[in-house]
Amino acid sequence: MDKLSYLNKYFLRYKKKLALGFAFILISNAAQVFIPIFLRDGIDAIQKQVSYEKLFEYGLYILIAAIIAGIFRYLIRQTIIVVSREIEYDLRQDFWSHIQKLSHRYFQNTSTGNIMAHATNDISAVRMYVGPAVMYSVDTVSKFVIIIAIMVTISPLLTFYTLVPLPLLSFFVYQLSKRIHKKFMLIQESFSDLTTKAQENFAGIRVIKSYIREDGEIEAFTKQSEDYLKKTMDKVKIQALFQPILYTIAGISIIIVVWIGGSMVIDNKLTLGDITAFVLFLGMLIWPMIAFGWILNIIQQASASMKRLIKILNEEIEITDSKLTRYSINSIRGKIEFKNVSFRYKDSLPNVLEGINLVIEPGETAAVIGKTGSGKTTLINLIPRLFDRTEGEIFIDGNPIETLPLNVLRRNVGLVPQETFLFSDTLKNNILYGTQNDNNELVNTVADIAQLNKDVEDFPNGYETMLGERGITLSGGQKQRSCLARALAVDPKILILDDSFSSVDTNTEEEILKRLKEFMKERTSIIISHRISTVKEADKIFVLHEGKIIEQGKHEELVALGGIYADLHYKQLLEEELKELN
Numbered sequence: 001m002d003k004l005s006y007l008n009k010y011f012l013r014y015k016k017k018l019a020l021g022f023a024f025i026l027i028s029n030a031a032q033v034f035i036p037i038f039l040r041d042g043i044d045a046i047q048k049q050v051s052y053e054k055l056f057e058y059g060l061y062i063l064i065a066a067i068i069a070g071i072f073r074y075l076i077r078q079t080i081i082v083v084s085r086e087i088e089y090d091l092r093q094d095f096w097s098h099i100q101k102l103s104h105r106y107f108q109n110t111s112t113g114n115i116m117a118h119a120t121n122d123i124s125a126v127r128m129y130v131g132p133a134v135m136y137s138v139d140t141v142s143k144f145v146i147i148i149a150i151m152v153t154i155s156p157l158l159t160f161y162t163l164v165p166l167p168l169l170s171f172f173v174y175q176l177s178k179r180i181h182k183k184f185m186l187i188q189e190s191f192s193d194l195t196t197k198a199q200e201n202f203a204g205i206r207v208i209k210s211y212i213r214e215d216g217e218i219e220a221f222t223k224q225s226e227d228y229l230k231k232t233m234d235k236v237k238i239q240a241l242f243q244p245i246l247y248t249i250a251g252i253s254i255i256i257v258v259w260i261g262g263s264m265v266i267d268n269k270l271t272l273g274d275i276t277a278f279v280l281f282l283g284m285l286i287w288p289m290i291a292f293g294w295i296l297n298i299i300q301q302a303s304a305s306m307k308r309l310i311k312i313l314n315e316e317i318e319i320t321d322s323k324l325t326r327y328s329i330n331s332i333r334g335k336i337e338f339k340n341v342s343f344r345y346k347d348s349l350p351n352v353l354e355g356i357n358l359v360i361e362p363g364e365t366a367a368v369i370g371k372t373g374s375g376k377t378t379l380i381n382l383i384p385r386l387f388d389r390t391e392g393e394i395f396i397d398g399n400p401i402e403t404l405p406l407n408v409l410r411r412n413v414g415l416v417p418q419e420t421f422l423f424s425d426t427l428k429n430n431i432l433y434g435t436q437n438d439n440n441e442l443v444n445t446v447a448d449i450a451q452l453n454k455d456v457e458d459f460p461n462g463y464e465t466m467l468g469e470r471g472i473t474l475s476g477g478q479k480q481r482s483c484l485a486r487a488l489a490v491d492p493k494i495l496i497l498d499d500s501f502s503s504v505d506t507n508t509e510e511e512i513l514k515r516l517k518e519f520m521k522e523r524t525s526i527i528i529s530h531r532i533s534t535v536k537e538a539d540k541i542f543v544l545h546e547g548k549i550i551e552q553g554k555h556e557e558l559v560a561l562g563g564i565y566a567d568l569h570y571k572q573l574l575e576e577e578l579k580e581l582n
Helices: 002-013 015-047 052-101 104-109 112-154 156-163 166-203 205-210 214-239 242-266 272-313 376-381 406-411 427-431 440-449 476-489 506-519 555-561 564-581
Strands: 336-343 353-360 365-370 391-396 413-416 494-498 524-528 540-545 548-553
Touching: 002 015, 002 052, 002 112, 002 272, 015 052, 015 112, 015 272, 052 112, 052 272, 112 156, 112 166, 112 272, 156 242, 156 272, 166 205, 166 214, 166 242, 166 272, 205 214, 242 272, 353 376, 353 540, 353 548, 365 376, 365 564, 376 494, 376 524, 406 413, 413 476, 427 440, 427 476, 440 476, 440 506, 476 494, 476 506, 540 555, 540 564, 548 555, 548 564, 555 564
Parallel strands: 365 524, 365 540, 413 494, 494 524
Antiparallel strands: 336 353, 336 391, 540 548
């Protein structure tokens, strides 16, 4: 329950509308309790041989009270339930906004399916508390107070006997609620695993089909579904005890009213109208008693879900603007300097980069080359602060990188990642994703540099062609060139190409590099590649090995050095000669 106090700030946003809803509850309940009172007076009047006109009057009063109760019952839902939807929207937006700000490190350690489960199931469970649980809590308490107060005025003794079974009800509800809370936590964890499994299968459907693993995946998903079903049924079995217990206790109360109340009528201590009203009041309390158990069930589920959500919402935003940020910086020239920079992904893991020192001047083209796993991608991820270095210092234009506003830094860095990603949108919108305008001329310009324009001519709707999920309708080379065009469209001062030509043939690559050379005048560019042919024209080449820069210089200098770079160069020349011979 303490976790649900996190929602107080959302309740305060809508306090006026909620207060109005609570007032409607009181009015509706007040009107509703008049119905048994008017019925009591009518029955007592019949015994006194009242006139038809007077009887009609009582009937009219009952009708008016029912209409008023119904109207305000409708208004309750138009306030409290509507507020619950608005709070759900606010919570979902805050959750989404927070998720967007979390670092790459968080997403490396958290499955997509788990996050999706939080964004759907958990937020929906919290909404049930914010709406129905809050509404019926106020409704139940106010109805109990009003009805019990009226019952006491009719007969304190009979009211006392009627309420005797209620402590038993509290005991059962408390015990069942504790068990439901534990079961619901297990259910949500199982649902996260199920969502993760489904997401992985959808994303990897081509791999599944390629290796003929459909049956195996169906079996694994079935086991996961059965686990979710079993845990859900365990909770349902406990929930199923609520209503029988509540109806039994309510039945005992009615028996007490009929038995003791009937005796009091026989002894002329109560009228027939009194005992009738008493039974009706008790009947009106049955739903609040049932709602009480249902509310506690919702609260337990919401508490479990809120605990899971708070864990994410309290997740520290590692990379953000700070007290060091200088907001007067609104542009960059592109000078990059690393001073003794080291990096590791976790404190418990060894360094991925060790003592990196490099300087890249504005307008220079630098290349980073090295074996797989040498730390090339990690190095360039430090420039737009996708990760923060563990040790050392990074400077942009002579300013410590932490002093640059994050949006200024990233707006001026165009990154073409090793792993291409395109959205399920038009090709044009994918290219213009990082810009704020709808510029067809810009699309054509950057597509021409990326050598994508010739391919687009064959597309059914040109740049308006809809791409499948992750750009599945494009070839590997087309995806890479589309991502390159997207990076160029933001007009970056620093362009980083992370092995961005691996799926592009050498002729197309040469044409792209030729056009990029013109585009990148007075801009800084960093190229990561396994191909010597891609990096040999660079102003500076850095050779990474096991997280350290072991060689640097121009192509001719490194070949003459006779080290790792020269070895790679000769091996690739030999491969090309063998290809020509074949």
